[in-house]
Amino acid sequence: MSTHRPFEDWILDETALNPESSRLLHQHLDDCRDCRALADGWERARLTLTRSGMATPAPGLADRWLQRQALQAGSRSKGGWVVLLVSLGAALVGAGLTAWGLASLLGAPSEALQSLIRQLVTWSMWYRVSSDIVGAVSRTIPSGWVAGLGLALMIAWAGLIAVWLASLKRTAFQGVQS
């Protein structure tokens, strides 16, 4: 580790090296696979940042990037994004179901109560099914996923319950009116 010391710093240094340092660095990169891997990874990270619109990496990025590399060494690196995307997808499905339920209620107010009961039954069934799925899945996947799925389900169900309560209130009000 310590034999790479000046070179690691030079690879991650954001200011230009003097010609002598540059020559020594390239000499070391020719011989050292570890430092070459570091240089390649850092170059890719810089390119990605440049492409995504940031002209220069923020100060201290090299340190944070190194820390992240150390944390993720050998483990899954895209887990967090997958959890986020799955949660987002589930929340969107929940929102879609909510909108669909609301639309069908508004479209046929006379059947609202019947439809509410049917939906309540359906939703409670779905809730049990999804609980079973989460329970079964949680035994086979990492805990981060469970947290993401749980969050998504909570968001989806909070939306459904809110709409159901709103619909119930509306139906009760219409019943008094008619």
Ligand SMILES: [Zn+2]
């Ligand atoms: Zn080295």
